[in-house]
Structure formats: C-alpha cells, structure tokens
Amino acid sequence: MGAEDQLDPNSGKSRSELSALILKGDDAVSVWSERVSVVTISLTPATLSGSTFTGLRCKECGQLYDAGPRHVCEDVCFGPLEVVYDYELIRSRVSRATIEAGPVSIWRYRDFLPVATDPIDVGTGFTPLLKADRLARALGLTSLYIKNDGVNMPTLSFKDRVVSVALSRARELGFTTVSCASTGNLANSTAAIAAHAGLDCCVFIPSDLESGKILGTLVYNPTLMAVKGNYDQVNRLCSEVANTYGWGFVNINLRPYYSEGSKTLGYEVIEQLGWQLPDHIIAPLASGSLFTKICKGFQEFVQVGLVEEKPVRFSGAQAEGCSPIAQAFEEGRDFIKPVKPHTIAKSIAIGNPADGPYAIDIARRTGGSIAAVSDAEIVEGIKLLAESEGVFTETAGGTTIAVLKKLVQQGRIDPSETTVAFITGNGLKTTEAIASSIGAPFTIEPQLASFTEAWERAQAHHAVSSPAH
Amino acid sequence: MAVQVLIPTPLQKYTADQATVSLEATSVAELIDVLEATFPGIRQRLCDENGKLRRFLNFYVNSEDIRFLENETTALQAGDEVSIVPAVAGG
Numbered sequence: 001m002g003a004e005d006q007l008d009p010n011s012g013k014s015r016s017e018l019s020a021l022i023l024k025g026d027d028a029v030s031v032w033s034e035r036v037s038v039v040t041i042s043l044t045p046a047t048l049s050g051s052t053f054t055g056l057r058c059k060e061c062g063q064l065y066d067a068g069p070r071h072v073c074e075d076v077c078f079g080p081l082e083v084v085y086d087y088e089l090i091r092s093r094v095s096r097a098t099i100e101a102g103p104v105s106i107w108r109y110r111d112f113l114p115v116a117t118d119p120i121d122v123g124t125g126f127t128p129l130l131k132a133d134r135l136a137r138a139l140g141l142t143s144l145y146i147k148n149d150g151v152n153m154p155t156l157s158f159k160d161r162v163v164s165v166a167l168s169r170a171r172e173l174g175f176t177t178v179s180c181a182s183t184g185n186l187a188n189s190t191a192a193i194a195a196h197a198g199l200d201c202c203v204f205i206p207s208d209l210e211s212g213k214i215l216g217t218l219v220y221n222p223t224l225m226a227v228k229g230n231y232d233q234v235n236r237l238c239s240e241v242a243n244t245y246g247w248g249f250v251n252i253n254l255r256p257y258y259s260e261g262s263k264t265l266g267y268e269v270i271e272q273l274g275w276q277l278p279d280h281i282i283a284p285l286a287s288g289s290l291f292t293k294i295c296k297g298f299q300e301f302v303q304v305g306l307v308e309e310k311p312v313r314f315s316g317a318q319a320e321g322c323s324p325i326a327q328a329f330e331e332g333r334d335f336i337k338p339v340k341p342h343t344i345a346k347s348i349a350i351g352n353p354a355d356g357p358y359a360i361d362i363a364r365r366t367g368g369s370i371a372a373v374s375d376a377e378i379v380e381g382i383k384l385l386a387e388s389e390g391v392f393t394e395t396a397g398g399t400t401i402a403v404l405k406k407l408v409q410q411g412r413i414d415p416s417e418t419t420v421a422f423i424t425g426n427g428l429k430t431t432e433a434i435a436s437s438i439g440a441p442f443t444i445e446p447q448l449a450s451f452t453e454a455w456e457r458a459q460a461h462h463a464v465s466s467p468a469h
Numbered sequence: 470m471a472v473q474v475l476i477p478t479p480l481q482k483y484t485a486d487q488a489t490v491s492l493e494a495t496s497v498a499e500l501i502d503v504l505e506a507t508f509p510g511i512r513q514r515l516c517d518e519n520g521k522l523r524r525f526l527n528f529y530v531n532s533e534d535i536r537f538l539e540n541e542t543t544a545l546q547a548g549d550e551v552s553i554v555p556a557v558a559g560g
Contacts, residue, residue, distance in 0.1 A: 060525070072555040074479035077517070078525040080556075181557070236529065239554045243478045243488070252557045335524060338536050352527065352534065354556040 051116040052090050056081040056256050059358075067114065069173050069248060071255040080354065081256045083114040091304040096275060099306075106161055106264040112300060113264075114257045119168040120197050123153040124160040125264050129272035129420070135388040135401075139408050143418040145278070146385070147269055149425070150393050155192045155216065156426035157185035157347075157394075158290065162261035163193050166250035169257040171197065175248035179203055181238040182251075183231050183286070183347045184213030185425055190250055191220035202247070204234050209346060212429040230341055232352045262290045266297025269420055270307050277302075277312050279417035282404050284396040284424055285316040285325050285370065286348035288355030294422070295362050315368040315413070316359055317403035319345035319395075323372035325356045329363060330370075344375045344433045345395040347425055369412045373402040379437050381405070382427060392427035400424075472500065472545050475552040480515075483508040497528060498541040500551060515553070527554045 056065040060079025073079045090111050102108030106125030113119075128148045136144035149158040163186065170178050177200040180190045187203040194201035201222035205214070206229060217224055227234045235251075242249045250258045270277060277298060283291050295314060302309045318326040321343025324336045336356040341349035353359075363370050373381070378395055381402030386392050393401075404421050407413045427434070442454040471491045476484050484490055492507065494500035501522075505512035517523050528535045529552045535543045545551070 071557065072479070072525065076514075078479075078514075078523050078555045080525065232534070233532065235557050236527070236532075236552070236554050239477070239557060240475070240552075255557060338534055340537075352556070354525070357524070 051114075052085050052093070052111050053114045053116075054084050054086055057084045058082075069170075069175070069253040071253050083256050083260055085112070085114075085300075087300070087303055094304065094306070096271075096306060099271065106164060106261065109264050109267045112260075112267065112297075113165055114260050115165060115168045115172065117168075117172055120164055120171070120193060122160070122164060122193055122196055124164045125152065126268060127152050129269060130389065130391065132389050132421075135385065138384065138388050139405055141408060141413070141415050141417075141419060143416070145269075145273075145418070145420045146389060146391060147265060147420055147422045148391055149265070150391065150397065150423050150427065154196070155185070155188040156429065157189065158262065158265060158422075158424040159185045159189040160193070161264050162186075162258045163189040163250055165261035166248075166254045166258035167193050167197055167199065170248035170250070170254055171199070173248065173254075176200055177202065177245075177247045178250060179238070179241070179247045180250045180252075181205075181231065181235040183349060184209045184217075184429070185347050186251065187217040187224070188213060188429075191217045191222040191224075194222065195220040204238050204241075206231055206234055206346075210430050210432050212431060213347075216429060231350055232338070235352075259289045259293055262293035263297035263300065265290070265422060266294040267301060269294075270298065270301050273418070273420075275307055277307055277310050278420045279311075280313040280315065280368070280413055280419040281422065282315040282317060282400055282407070282413075282419065283422040284345075284348050284400045285318050285353070285356075285359055286350045286396075287353045288316075288325060288357075288359035290422075290424070291316055291359045292355050292362060295366075312366060313368040313417070314362045314366045315403070315407060316363055316370040317400045318370065318372040319343035319348060319378060319399050320372045320374050321345070322349040322351055324351060325353055325359055326370045326372040328356065329360050334360060343378075343395075344430075345378055345399050347394060347396045347430075348399065369407055369410075371403050371406055373399060373406060377402040377406075379434055382434055383438065385423070386427070391423060393423045394425040394427050394430040395433050396425050397423040397427070398433075471547065472549045472551055474500065474504070475550065475554075477553055477555060479555070480511060480553070483511040483514070494545050496541070496545055497530070497535055497543045497551070500545060501541075525556045527556055528552070529554065 055067050058073035058079045059082050061077045063073050063076045071081055094111050099108050104126045105121055105123050107119055107121050130146040130148055132144045132146045152160045178194050179202045180186050181204045187205050190203055191201050203222055204225045204227055207226035242252045248254050285291055301307045322341035324339045328336050338352040341351045343349055378398040382398035385401045400421055444450040444454045471493045474490050476488055492503045494503045530543055531550055
C-alpha cells in the first residue's frame with residue numbers, strides 16, 4: 001500500500017490519476033489547479049514545504065527512490081536505502097536555540113527526522129546523560145558518561161526512538177496494521193506505541209525470549225507470534241509476510257525511517273555535553289544499525305554547524321555467543337560470516353547483522369575497536385553498573401559495560417578521553433539473566449535481636465564479597 | 470521432481486509475477502544458471518559484477534542460510550525449497 005494508492009479526500013482520485021491530469025493540456029491544469037495544489041501537498045510529503053527529506057537513496061550504489069515503504073535497492077543491488085535530506089534547508093531552519101526551545105523528546109530534532117506531518121509524540125527520548133564518576137574510578141577512567149535509555153519512554157529501551165519515527169511515518173504512508181520482527185525490546189515498543197496511536201499490531205519474536213519481554217508485549221494486546229526459531233529465522237519469515245500482507249514492518253519496509261530514530265541518541269549526547277562531541281563512544285552491536293546512526297547523528301550536527309568537528313572514536317560491544325561483527329573486526333575481514341546465536345544477551349543476538357559491514361568500517365576509520373565478552377562477564381557488567389552508578393540495565397547494557405572494561409584494560413580506551421557508554425535497555429526485562437548471581441534478602445523476625453544478628457552476618461558477608469569497599 | 474524457488478517481490482517482474490517457480494538444478498550455482506536461462510536478466514540482479522552472489526541477498530536451502538552450508542556449491546535435491554530474501558535489520 002503506497003501513497004500512490006491513496007485516494008484524495010477532495011476529488012476521490014488517486015495520486016497517479018491526478019498526476020495524469022497535471023500532465024494534460026492547459027485546460028485541464030486550469031480546471032484542476034486549485035485541487036491539484038492541495039493534492040500534491042497531501043500525497044507527496046517529500047515536496048511538502050514543511051519537510052526536510054526528499055526521498056531515499058541506496059547506501060551502496062546511490063540509486064534514488066521516492067519516500068515510500070521500501071527498504072532495499074530493488075532496481076539494482078539490494079543494498080539498504082537511506083533517507084535523503086536537504087541539509088541547506090535544515091541549516092537555514094535550526095539553531096541551538098530553536099532545538100533547546102523544542103519539546104523534551106526526540107521531536108526537538110524533528111527537522112532531522114523523516115516525518116512530514118504531526119508525529120506520534122509519547123515523550124520518547126531526552127533520557128539522562130549521567131556523569132559516571134564511581135564507575136569511571138572503578139575502571140581507571142577520568143571522564144565517563146552513561147547515556148541511559150533504560151529509562152526511555154514508553155517501554156524502557158532505545159527502541160522507542162526508532163518506533164516513534166517508524167509509526168509516525170507508517171501512518172503518513174497509510175498503513176493501518178504495523179508489525180516487526182523482534183528480539184524483545186522492539187516488540188514491546190511497537191505494541192505500546194501502536195496502542196497509543198490506534199494502529200492494529202501483529203509482532204513476531206523468537207519463542208525463547210525472557211518472560212518480561214513477552215509480558216511487556218502482551219499487555220498492550222497485540223497479536224503476538226512466538227516463532228520456534230532464532231531471530232534470523234523470524235526475520236526471514238517476516239520478509240515473506242511483508243511481501244504478501246501489505247503491513248508496515250518497522251524493521252523491514254519502514255526500515256529507512258525507523259533507523260533514523262537512532263540518530264537522536266547522538267544529537268542528545270552532543271546537546272547534553274554542552275554542544276560538544278565526546279572523544280570516544282561505546283555501544284552494543286546487534287544488527288549494527290544503532291552504531292552507524294549515532295555516527296550519522298554526529299556528522300549531521302557538524303554538517304549543519306551545530307557543533308564543532310572533532311575526531312570521535314567508535315567502539316562496539318558483542319556477546320561471545322553471537323559475535324559475527326567482532327570476529328570479522330578481529331580477523332580484518334570486511335564481510336560478515338553469519339553465526340547461530342547462543343547467549344544470554346538475547347536482545348542483541350542477531351547472527352546475520354545487516355549493517356555489520358558498516359559498523360566495522362566506522363570502527364576502523366575512527367580508531368575504535370569491536371570486542372566480545374562471555375555471558376559471565378555480561379552478568380558482572382550488569383552488577384558493576386548497578387553497584388557503582390545505580391543503573392540497572394539488561395544484558396545488552398551488561399555487554400557494553402563488560403566490553404568497556406575490557407577495552408580499558410587492553411589500553412584501547414585512553415583514560416583521559418571523554419567516553420560515553422550507551423545503555424540501551426532496562427534490567428527489569430531480563431531478570432532471569434542475573435537471578436542466580438545476586439544476593440538474597442535476610443529474612444528476619446520483627447524483633448530487634450533478630451535484626452542485630454542478621455546485621456552482623458550481613459557486615460561479615462559484605463567484607464568478604466566487596467574487599468575494595 | 471524439481472526444486473521450489475521462492476522469489477522476493479522485487480524480482481517477480483522477471484518471473485511474470487510468480488512468487489514461486491519450479492526448476493531443475495543440482496546446486497545453487499547451477500540454479501542461478503537455470504534461473505538466468507528461464508528468466509533472462511535475473512542473474513545481474515542476484516550477482517555482482519564479479520559474478521558473486523550479492524552480499525545483501527540471503528539464500529536459504531530448506532530454511533538454512535547457504536553460508537552455513539557450502540555457499541554456491543551447496544547441493545540441491547528434488548523437493549528442496551530455496552528462498553531468496555533481502556537482508557533486513559532490527560532487534
């Protein structure tokens with residue numbers, strides 16, 4: 001279902017019929033000019049005076065497409081499509097002051113996002129950038145920040161950013177049913193924001209996900225398909241469904257719009273650092289899309305003059321049980337060998353990462369690293385972040401903190417660099433991962449003697465388990 | 470019996486809008502040859518200028534990515550199902 005197929009509410013004619021009328025003789029134009037001007041605006045968002053995007057372009061071969069529901073270069077090479085913007089128009093329209101006066105959500109960066117009409121604003125974005133001094137000391141760094149999307153709205157992961165953009169665009173393109181293939185967080189977000197927007201929703205997940213992620217989808221009452229297979233198999237099924245059902249799949253036919261939402265993480269970090277770029281960032285790698293879009297966000301703010309250019313190193317984190325990008329990086333390859341995932345970090349368990357080659361390119365070009373850690377190190381990473389900074393993240397965040405620790409130990413992050421670690425999800429969704437590795441409560445009687453006895457035990461236990469304190 | 474090949478939407482213009490075609494081939498490489506002979510022009514969409522399968526296309530034999538099998542030399546048998554699916558992102 002594309003813009004061409006929608007009927008103009010005034011004339012009852014489709015866009016293609018009206019285009020034909022425009023191309024007829026002078027009489028037809030004069031008869032239709034008034035309506036046509038209305039129709040052109042309502043059905044061709046790319047030419048709207050209000051929008052800053054002009055179409056889609058293949059990232060591989062440069063082929064141009066209009067801004068419809070498509071994600072790959074169908075006419076030439078099947079490379080991924082990216083949104084094209086008029087940066088001169090953006091530059092003429094935005095300043096630090098206009099952004100600071102905008103809503104406290106990703107929509108303060110609306111001119112950088114591919115949405116032509118009023119977006120779905122559920123308060124997504126502008127999450128805390130936490131100065132992490134205690135974690136920095138524990139790791140041997142001096143200037144470390146945590147970008148905490150574990151408290152993003154409405155579903156506590158960075159996916160709310162991409163879904164807010166994708167569903168806003170889906171509505172403009174005329175979709176009434178939205179869908180996704182998900183490792184959990186994306187399903188939560190798609191179901192929640194579809195509920196808010198009144199869109200029908202059918203989402204697909206691997207059947208072995210954590211119960212918190214299944215419950216956190218079902219509560220919004222979408223249709224939930226739990227597929228007996230891994231994420232890559234779910235995605236393949238969804239590609240076939242997308243071909244035949246005419247739904248808006250946020251990560252398939254809406255992917256060029258969806259992925260742009262991740263750029264806002266980059267914008268926010270610049271703004272929250274006082275309109276400066278950091279020296280080094282570290283983020284988890286699943287498909288590699290988030291990583292490449294943080295980079296794009298930084299580049300765009302430089303391009304339109306909002307921030308002074310300086311080199312930023314990009315490092316990526318994977319779980320050893322699903323590390324096709326880290327393996328390719330270590331071996332010096334520029335292509336990905338798909339793997340079959342086996343890790344507790346299910347939210348980033350994508351064995352065939354579509355943007356992996358781009359993530360490798362960015363890490364190499366900027367002097368960053370891509371590394372992987374074991375499931376045990378991931379659990380330690382979750383606990384380290386919680387104990388040192390009061391931030392409870394899910395397994396993807398544990399992966400990021402564990403890889404950060406590893407890269408510091410290997411001398412691949414300079415202690416004096418201003419480093420930002422992106423925490424992309426909330427720990428309450430993956431409690432299974434750490435349930436057996438954290439402490440238990442002291443169950444006591446409601447009497448002072450019982451407390452005193454337990455307190456002595458607690459102090460002895462604390463001295464043994466945390467000698468550094 | 471032949472192998473069934475699932476054709477993605479963007480390539481169905483080569484197959485007279487058929488989403489599934491039935492062809493005789495004993496390997497993935499031979500299947501590409503047979504596809505080209507049956508639907509002229511489709512090879513340049515499946516393969517890059519060096520003749521390698523395009524990196525943003527995934528080929529599956531009975532739901533298994535051929536990169537876990539023998540890539541282009543993966544053997545095919547009567548009744549096998551081959552799907553051609555463009556790569557997608559997500560998470």
